Amino acid sequence: MPNYLSIDTSAHASVALIDADTGAVIATRTSPKGNDQTETLAGYVRDLMAGHDQQGPELAGIIVGVGPGPFTGLRVGLVAARTFGFVWQVPVHGVMSLHALAERVLELDEVPDEFIVASDARRKEVYWARYNRQGALTDGPHVAAAATLPALPVYGVGAGIYEDALREAGAAPQPESFEWIAESAYLAKHGLKELAAGKDLSNTAPQYLRESDAQVPAFMKQAEAKEATA
Amino acid sequence: MSTKEPVVLGIESSCDETGVGIVRGTQLLANAVSSSMDEHVRFGGVIPEIAARAHLEAFVPTLQQALDTAELTLDDIDAIAVTSGPGLAGALMVGVSAAKALALATGKPLYGINHLVAHVGVGVLEGTVLPPTFGALLVSGGHTEILKVTSLTNDVHLLGSTIDDAAGEAYDKVARLLGLGYPGGPAIDKAAKDGDRKAFRFPRGLSLPKFVGSAENPGKHRNNFSFSGLKTAVARCVEHFEAAGEPIPVADIAASFQEAVVDVITAKAVRAMKENNLTTVLLGGGVAANTRLRELLAARCASAGIALVVPPFSLCTDNGGMVAGLGAQLVADGVEPSGLDFATDSSQPVTQIVLSR
Numbered sequence: 041m042p043n044y045l046s047i048d049t050s051a052h053a054s055v056a057l058i059d060a061d062t063g064a065v066i067a068t069r070t071s072p073k074g075n076d077q078t079e080t081l082a083g084y085v086r087d088l089m090a091g092h093d094q095q096g097p098e099l100a101g102i103i104v105g106v107g108p109g110p111f112t113g114l115r116v117g118l119v120a121a122r123t124f125g126f127v128w129q130v131p132v133h134g135v136m137s138l139h140a141l142a143e144r145v146l147e148l149d150e151v152p153d154e155f156i157v158a159s160d161a162r163r164k165e166v167y168w169a170r171y172n173r174q175g176a177l178t179d180g181p182h183v184a185a186a187a188t189l190p191a192l193p194v195y196g197v198g199a200g201i202y203e204d205a206l207r208e209a210g211a212a213p214q215p216e217s218f219e220w221i222a223e224s225a226y227l228a229k230h231g232l233k234e235l236a237a238g239k240d241l242s243n244t245a246p247q248y249l250r251e252s253d254a255q256v257p258a259f260m261k262q263a264e265a266k267e268a269t270a
Numbered sequence: 271m272s273t274k275e276p277v278v279l280g281i282e283s284s285c286d287e288t289g290v291g292i293v294r295g296t297q298l299l300a301n302a303v304s305s306s307m308d309e310h311v312r313f314g315g316v317i318p319e320i321a322a323r324a325h326l327e328a329f330v331p332t333l334q335q336a337l338d339t340a341e342l343t344l345d346d347i348d349a350i351a352v353t354s355g356p357g358l359a360g361a362l363m364v365g366v367s368a369a370k371a372l373a374l375a376t377g378k379p380l381y382g383i384n385h386l387v388a389h390v391g392v393g394v395l396e397g398t399v400l401p402p403t404f405g406a407l408l409v410s411g412g413h414t415e416i417l418k419v420t421s422l423t424n425d426v427h428l429l430g431s432t433i434d435d436a437a438g439e440a441y442d443k444v445a446r447l448l449g450l451g452y453p454g455g456p457a458i459d460k461a462a463k464d465g466d467r468k469a470f471r472f473p474r475g476l477s478l479p480k481f482v483g484s485a486e487n488p489g490k491h492r493n494n495f496s497f498s499g500l501k502t503a504v505a506r507c508v509e510h511f512e513a514a515g516e517p518i519p520v521a522d523i524a525a526s527f528q529e530a531v532v533d534v535i536t537a538k539a540v541r542a543m544k545e546n547n548l549t550t551v552l553l554g555g556g557v558a559a560n561t562r563l564r565e566l567l568a569a570r571c572a573s574a575g576i577a578l579v580v581p582p583f584s585l586c587t588d589n590g591g592m593v594a595g596l597g598a599q600l601v602a603d604g605v606e607p608s609g610l611d612f613a614t615d616s617s618q619p620v621t622q623i624v625l626s627r
Binding site for chain 1 (some may be wrong): 314317319320322323325326329330333334344359360363364366367368370371372373374376377584610611612613614
């Protein structure tokens with residue numbers, strides 16, 4: 041039976057091989073570090089595929105996390121997934137990375153009626169999204185300061201980093217989830233649900249949510265103003 | 271694979287150009303380049319995040335274009351080479367991640383190679399014959415270096431480099447001061463054509479005896495460059511005219527600035543060639559297109575009896591062909607590939623021509 045290769049680098053480098061029929065995780069690996077995507081990703085894919093005799097062209101497809109996440113790491117996974125898809129001639133499916141955190145919440149014994157997942161967006165902000173008990177996205181993804189989040193249970197590493205700010209804002213950060221980052225196995229779980237529902241996931245554009253930091257310098261604005269009046 | 275004439279695909283993403291080139295030995299088969307330069311114009315310089323975003327979108331289409339041009343499939347490729355550094359970290363990572371995925375998916379060996387040495391490596395493409403040992407002068411938006419090349423694949427030595435801005439960076443900054451737009455190199459070159467290059471005497475950086483010393487007792491910066499003082503001198507000059515309420519003599523300032531840059535670069539490069547017994551110098555980098563640089567370097571090389579090699583302009587600016595060209599030399603020399611686990615190195619030294627496993 042064909043398998044899916046799942047890749048997410050919105051947090052750490054994370055890869056998984058997933059049974060396309062049962063959704064079972066055949067194998068998965070996630071880096072313990074958040075800054076080694078370029079070094080580790082290709083090796084992880086190589087080891088996973090070789091370890092299970094998986095040939096690239098025989099994959100059912102590639103499921104890739106499109107973020108949001110820190111830009112540099114995110115791009116490493118996206119360009120790799122697109123390149124694998126190009127060479128192996130298999131479809132590449134883009135899945136919003138916060139869904140991976142939501143899937144993990146859905147595995148808890150008690151799932152709240154409504155909840156928030158939050159990841160680390162650096163610069164004192166989180167990437168977040170809101171879900172209902174069934175795991176349907178109801179708002180987001182957004183990037184914002186933790187203190188501005190809705191007063192709901194919050195899961196994910198973003199909840200741990202900003203525990204105090206969230207409590208002060210009336211939200212309920214959930215300690216059991218403070219180490220949770222987006223993992224490819226959970227991402228694939230969500231991706232398979234969407235594919236089964238007939239959703240088109242062919243868009244693999246990154247969800248940056250922020251513009252590049254670049255500001256047009258004052259002297260360029262002056263030059264533009266001069267040109268405009270000339 | 272044919273080790274004498276390997277077919278190598280090269281990937282370049284160290285700055286604002288996404289390049290994929292293909293060579294067979296020293297023959298260039300394709301050189302597809304997608305540039306994000308237009309997106310940087312309004313900022314007056316390359317914005318790393320914008321460049322990195324553009325690399326992600328451009329990579330697969332540029333790869334497809336190169337294969338189409340070469341009329342090859344990935345099966346025909348013997349090895350893959352990618353710029354691992356020096357360059358913008360976030361930009362390099364897109365090319366390196368893509369190259370690793372490509373190498374893994376095709377089962378081809380991968381070489382992580384030095385961007386600057388690749389600029390020199392274009393010298394062997396398209397039938398140019400270089401002597402066993404030669405010099406190189408690289409002048410671009412990000413680099414200003416004098417190199418001694420004994421072997422492209424295992425012995426490249428840095429003779430001198432800029433200690434602050436690259437020459438092309440100085441061009442960009444001065445072009446902004448003069449309201450000439452971006453990129454500054456072509457804009458200043460054009461404005462300078464109607465100007466008097468002796469109208470102003472701008473400083474030649476690191477030319478004082480205390481920096482230069484003598485051939486026997488060289489100073490610390492004998493072969494090094496500095497352009498930040500020059501940029502400041504031009505700014506003062508512009509301010510002087512503004513304060514006096516007089517029109518700024520743009521053409522004269524552009525010509526005099528360009529002369530200061532080109533004079534110090536060519537003087538130091540030719541001296542370094544002579545003192546290192548190098549009889550051939552290769553000019554590379556985007557500023558190689560500058561008419562005055564080519565003119566003065568040609569004249570000074572001729573006087574010194576040094577042969578000057580200038581590759582076609584499309585091979586002087588950043589491109590994948592140069593990466594493929596150096597990659598083919600490495601394959602032909604039996605150099606070990608770099609594997610899949612290497613990191614990018616935004617300040618990779620020229621002595622590290624290829625990353626080892």
